[in-house]
Amino acid sequence: MVTVRTISNVAMILLSIMMLLSCTTHSAVLESNENHIKSATFLSEKFEVGPGKIVVKTLLDIDFPRGHIGVKSFDVEVVDEDGNSVPLYETYLHHWFAVKYIENITMSEYIKQSHDLSNGIEFERNDGACQGFLLPHYWGLGGESRGTYSNLPDPFTVELGNPAQIKHEFKEKWLFSIMVIDTRGTHDRKGCTECRCKLMNLPKDFYNVTTGIDGQLLSKNYKGGLFCCQDNVQCKLRNGFRGPTRQLSLRYKIRWVDWDEHQVPLKFYILDSTDRVRSNGSTPIHDCQAEYTIPRNHDNDFPHVKKADIPMTKGGYLIYGTAHMHTGVVNTTLYGQDGRVLCTSNPKYGTGKEAGNEKGYLVGMSVCYPRPGSIKIEDGEILTLESIYENKFRTGAMGHFYIYLAEQIPNQ
Structure with missing residues (x-):
């Protein structure tokens, strides 16, 4: 028997979904259980890869649940234009980092148009002790993402969006820092995923202009790592290999509760x-x-x-x-x-x-x-x-x- 109360509950759930969708894109509420856990899946903006191409991007102002919440889990994978999961031997997810920042609301339009992060933005790193802006993220993994649980047991959560802790005229936002490596057709798939410098088509003056974590020029003994995997750098391909470019995205699922x-x-x-x-x-x-x-x-x-x-x-x-x-x-x-x-x-x-x-x-x-x-x-x-x-x-x-x-x- 359908009661007035049942109809009212359904109406409230639909209203909640509509409100969530109105402030996000590519999202859908998937879960709201007896523990009041909500869930949504989002797609990041697209990025283009081609055989051997390395993509290093910062994706600003990603979709994220709003309000004073407690996050229970955060899971990410790479998908193609049709939403299919992309295997690591085609496009290797080196890492994804979700980084929190606060943005001056009076500067939002300027930042959106210019991508200038030097004004109106303050980054809020995790509680770890690494220096400067090194490893600042709250969530982040790599190729192991699909098989690593991120669920936090009840009643523990990561508190976000507390209005008492956000400065006046600022808004809490999130970005993705990502590195993906398309290894289709490469001479050495494994070496490319390890960013081996000799496998990359690096600029001739690479060691004369590239600085490391310490701010000093890289040594010629630097054989591989993050600094040889720069955006748009090409990992060397087998002679004659041709392959299509692809538009990929990060698909990410967040589970959370309203704070109480x-x-x-x-x-x-x-x-x-x-x-x-x-x-x-x-x-x-x-x-x-x-x-x-x-x-x-x-x-x-x-x-x-x-x-x-x-x-x-x-x-x-x-x-x-x-x-x-x-x-x-x-x-x-x-x-x-x-x-x-x-x-x-x-x-x-x-x-x-x-x-x-x-x-x-x-x-x-x-x-x-x-x-x-x-x-x-x-x-x-x-x-x-x-x-x-x-x-x-x-x-x-x-x-x-x-x-x-x-x-x-x-x-x-």
């Missing part, structure tokens, strides 16, 4: 195994490199280990942990100061041809969900991050560990 007193906010930290921490008196100075090269080593079969000892100014209870790594990873482990294992993230490698299970590619990293309250990181505790790869020559290797910490655990 039942939600517990989390702090998000990115730790980097390349962090060369030093001190200035009692103040730690972080020197993250974001990537590293694993040199050729024919002497042994032992895996390559990269370690960093990272002081945590502010601790908390560990709620979630995982790693952003590249193909070749053995595992990554985060240790407490007393040597206890806080979280180990293990890789999943593909065995087939379908998107999400590409043979030989890293397609997922395991996630730690410790019982809330069971693992506490103390203020000032020095954590050790250990990233282990196969002992093979590799450029652009990464060892980033993501942890969400709660300052308090609610009473059960």
